[in-house]
């Protein structure tokens with residue numbers, strides 16, 4: 093089937109009370125791993141590419157691979173999403189390529205490093221929403237700033253530096269009309285999120301719940317949501333890696349989020365760890381091998397396993413066939429006639 097609107101995937105997830113994993117890709121093997129997991133678990137899925145991924149793979153290669161995935165998997169709804177767009181131009185170029193969803197991360201300036209002002213964020217996000225909705229494309233915005241750096245994008249520092257203010261989240265959602273809202277609750281990109289199993293002092297699920305109470309109809313997005321499980325760390329280290337001890341976001345916290353309005357969950361690091369561990373194992377155990385397929389195949393299988401597990405844990409498994417995809421042209425009409433415009437009904441304080 094053609095690529096699907098992310099808005100439709102998230103609206104359906106909200107109806108069904110589940111979350112949808114958004115998995116980052118850079119190459120063919122990662123796309124194949126995600127699609128194999130989606131087929132195995134019968135899941136709708138969001139595939140996403142950062143600016144770094146688009147540059148690494150070259151836009152056209154990556155986009156044609158996604159089109160191939162859609163063609164080869166007619167029963168799986170796939171939304172193709174730009175992760176962390178840094179400017180109107182980045183989002184526009186993704187939309188013109190055929191992405192069905194973009195993130196305008198206006199929480200940072202266009203350099204992808206410096207936190208922006210609230211007004212700057214509203215202005216650039218609103219501009220992207222107007223352009224995208226006219227074309228039936230979904231928009232995710234971000235309020236508050238995540239910690240860490242991914243593909244050169246991020247303010248760095250701790251996830252606690254710029255936690256989302258629930259009042260600002262409400263104003264931001266109302267003024268921009270975004271379809272989905274990424275919030276900062278203490279997570280960060282990459283493997284080094286927490287120095288011990290996170291509790292409420294560092295992972296602010298209370299802030300997420302407060303935002304959901306105020307914006308019950310806005311799809312919330314959790315970034316930096318790899319769980320960085322010890323077994324994946326151990327494989328990397330067993331075969332010569334040097335990862336320091338670290339903790340990610342426990343799956344049960346993500347599930348608490350899903351019960352409180354989280355519909356999109358971003359996962360990249362767990363897959364990177366699975367791939368690297370599998371490749372290291374082959375290199376370590378059979379150093380005489382040099383055919384890339386000898387290590388890319390186990391790498392692809394290791395990623396499929398992680399993705400399939402997350403699809404089951406997030407609840408999207410089994411939902412691929414629940415609904416008929418609406419065309420992007422129909423979605424554009426919905427935005428134009430107001431039936432799809434995000435109306436963040438604000439609950440009492």
Ligand code: 13P
Pocket residue numbers: 116175176242280281282283314315316317318319358359360361362
């Ligand atoms: P992780 O580094 O936790 O996988 O987060 C990925 C992400 O949020 C991409 O936007």
